[in-house]
Amino acid sequence: MDGKVALVTGGASGIGRGAALKFAQEGARVGLLDFNPDRLEAAAAEVDAAGPGAMALQADVRDPAALPHLRIRGGSIVITTSVNGSRMYSNVGASVYAASRAARLALGKMLALELARDRIRVNVICPGSVATNIWDNTWVLDREGRRVASEFPVVVVPLSGDKPATAEQIANVVLFLVPDMASHVTGEVVVIDGAQSLLKG
Amino acid sequence: MLLEGKVALITGAASGIGRATALRFAREGARVGLLDFNPDTLGEAASEVDAAGPGAMPLLADVRDPAAMNAAVEQLVERFGRLDILFANAGIAGLWAPVGDIRPDEFDQLFSINVRGTFLSVQAALPALRVQGGSIVITASVTGNAMFSSVGASVYASTKAAQLAFGKMLAFELAHERIRVNIVCPGNVSTNILDHISYRNMEKLRYPVRHSGDVPLTDGAPATPDQIASAVLFLVSDEASYVTGEALVVDGAQSMFRG
Numbered sequence: 023m024d025g026k027v028a029l030v031t032g033g034a035s036g037i038g039r040g041a042a043l044k045f046a047q048e049g050a051r052v053g054l055l056d057f058n059p060d061r062l063e064a065a066a067a068e069v070d071a072a073g074p075g076a077m078a079l080q081a082d083v084r085d086p087a088a089l090p091h092l093r094i095r096g097g098s099i100v101i102t103t104s105v106n107g108s109r110m111y112s113n114v115g116a117s118v119y120a121a122s123r124a125a126r127l128a129l130g131k132m133l134a135l136e137l138a139r140d141r142i143r144v145n146v147i148c149p150g151s152v153a154t155n156i157w158d159n160t161w162v163l164d165r166e167g168r169r170v171a172s173e174f175p176v177v178v179v180p181l182s183g184d185k186p187a188t189a190e191q192i193a194n195v196v197l198f199l200v201p202d203m204a205s206h207v208t209g210e211v212v213v214i215d216g217a218q219s220l221l222k223g
Numbered sequence: 224m225l226l227e228g229k230v231a232l233i234t235g236a237a238s239g240i241g242r243a244t245a246l247r248f249a250r251e252g253a254r255v256g257l258l259d260f261n262p263d264t265l266g267e268a269a270s271e272v273d274a275a276g277p278g279a280m281p282l283l284a285d286v287r288d289p290a291a292m293n294a295a296v297e298q299l300v301e302r303f304g305r306l307d308i309l310f311a312n313a314g315i316a317g318l319w320a321p322v323g324d325i326r327p328d329e330f331d332q333l334f335s336i337n338v339r340g341t342f343l344s345v346q347a348a349l350p351a352l353r354v355q356g357g358s359i360v361i362t363a364s365v366t367g368n369a370m371f372s373s374v375g376a377s378v379y380a381s382t383k384a385a386q387l388a389f390g391k392m393l394a395f396e397l398a399h400e401r402i403r404v405n406i407v408c409p410g411n412v413s414t415n416i417l418d419h420i421s422y423r424n425m426e427k428l429r430y431p432v433r434h435s436g437d438v439p440l441t442d443g444a445p446a447t448p449d450q451i452a453s454a455v456l457f458l459v460s461d462e463a464s465y466v467t468g469e470a471l472v473v474d475g476a477q478s479m480f481r482g
Contacts, residue, residue: 086327107388111468117392121338124388125381128367132377133322136428209371 023050023201030054031083034061036154037102039068040189041196046073048197055079096141098200101130102192105150108211109219127211134209143208145199150215151179151186181216225460227252230303232296234286234344235313237264239414240362242272243448244310244455249276251456253308256299258282260313278303286313286340292347306351308459311344312362314382316416319375320423330378337382341389349402356401358459363387365410368470369478374428383408387470394468403467405458410474411438411445440475 028045032038033054042052046069054069056062059080066078106113107120108127130146137144178184195214198204213219231248235241236257245255249272257272259265262283269281280302284291300306317333318325341361352359366373367380368387387406394404437443454473457463472478 084327107385107392111388111391112395113392114396117389117396118342120392121342121385121389125334125338125385128371128384129377129381131371132367132374132380135372135430136322136374136377139430 023048026050026201028052028200029079032056032102033069034058034065036156037149037152037189037192037196039065040193042069042076043072044190044193044197045200046070046076048201049074051075051077053077053079055081055083057082097143098204099130099133099137099142099144100196100199101126101144101146103127103130103146103148105148105213105215105219108148109213109215110150110223112223131209131211138208143199143204145204145207145209146211147192147195147199148211148213148215149187149192150213150218152192153186153188178222179216179218180221187214187216224250224252225456225462226308229253229307230256230299230305231308231310231459232256232258232282232299232306232344232348233310233312234258234340235362237261237268239416240409240412240448240451240455241310241312242268244312244452245272245279246275247449247452247456248308248459249273249279251460252277254278254280254303256280256282256295256303258284258286258295258313260285286344287335289343289346292343296347296351300351305354306348307355307357309344309348309352309357309359310362310455310459311341311359311386313340313344314362314416316376316420317379318421318423319373319379319425320421321375321425321427322377324424325378333378333382334385337379338385338389341386345393352402353400357403358463359390359393359397359402359404360455360458361386361390361404361406363390363406363408363470365408365472365474365478368408369472369474370410370481372482374430375422375425391468391470398467403458403463405463405466405468406470407451407454407458408470408472408474409446409451410472410477412448412451413445414448437481438475438477439480446473446475 028050030038030042033042034056054066062078066076070076103126104123107124134144231253233245236245237259257269265281269279273279282295284295314337318329363386364383367383390406
């Protein structure tokens with residue numbers, strides 16, 4: 023990724039931080055965007071030390087975003103969605119989360135075609151369980167009362183013996199999709215779940 | 224008759240697929256609440272449906288408004304005594320434009336009607352559906368789920384994908400309450416939804432591809448609203464008593480032809 027500049031939203035933790043670090047190690051300058059100022063500074067410092075430059079951008083993604091900048095000379099977009107809402111529908115209580123994830127997947131596919139003539143590739147990743155702090159920001163209400171009495175196999179991630187993916191394992195796939203290695207790949211959805219969604223629908 | 228003794232609520236019932244479905248439900252013996260935000264066409268639609276079956280009730284409400292939706296369901300249940308079927312069908316096509324030219328408020332409007340509206344319809348209907356079990360059908364689309372080539376419709380497609388995922392999640396969540404949830408994905412249908420699309424800067428987006436006659440089953444002719452209503456009727460009826468979490472594509476093979 024020599025000479026490239028990347029913007030990573032949710033860059034202060036989890037998958038975003040892992041991807042920012044990968045990009046930096048591969049020679050990209052990286053803007054890390056997050057709404058959490060404390061974690062953001064620490065992440066930006068770490069990424070800066072690992073590559074040619076990093077910049078902390080504190081912002082709320084609900085404010086209008088950065089896409090027009092990519093138009094200048096083409097580029098690549100990766101959208102993080104989830105197996106929830108695309109391959110897995112059994113996490114009771116996550117109906118709105120799953121709906122939002124499915125919307126992102128469709129948005130990515132629509133934009134892959136719309137932006138192809140601008141030489142902008144758009145791909146989507148669907149992680150399964152990942153060791154991130156997303157659960158710290160999840161509210162669970164009355165979930166037990168809604169749970170369906172089903173017995174799932176004890177091992178939920180067949181490939182890793184129940185261990186969730188590391189943020190780095192997800193970032194590796196993003197790293198493949200972003201630079202020229204994937205230069206003819208667009209509109210693609212990559213599931214990264216260690217076969218989890220083949221076991222539990 | 225497939226729906227004798229049943230009571231159904233249909234959103235977006237004053238026109239298009241909703242109206243055609245209301246008529247079919249009535250002819251199959253259901254009493255129908257027709258919910259719409261358009262008072263002019265709603266009265267006319269409700270009269271037509273009333274004349275075709277055992278009873279119909281116009282419900283003027285905005286699907287974005289939780290209080291109005293709860294009140295509408297209360298009125299319906301008070302009048303007809305129960306609720307068995309929800310057809311969450313209200314939706315708009317919104318603005319079609321290059322993604323960089325869509326304002327955040329235009330994005331919010333589409334999600335508010337199509338996704339929040341579906342969510343609020345389900346929430347309002349659930350207490351009454353839980354009493355005896357029931358059936359929900361959500362109108363999504365091939366766009367966003369099986370077809371991605373309507374360039375400019377990126378936000379519309381996202382709402383339709385969200386509705387499908389929401390329906391599948393609910394199919395699992397509500398199964399033990401004997402509430403089935405299915406999704407219908409129409410292709411082209413001759414309704415007035417296309418009249419209400421706003422377009423902006425679409426000339427930037429045209430690809431030199433022509434999809435003439437792109438509905439193989441009909442040499443390009445769109446479905447009638449009644450053809451979609453048939454699929455909905457099947458899904459809500461006891462003919463589909465073991466069908467839940469299904470997304471039924473009704474598109475004359477259009478999505479096989481055009482990606």
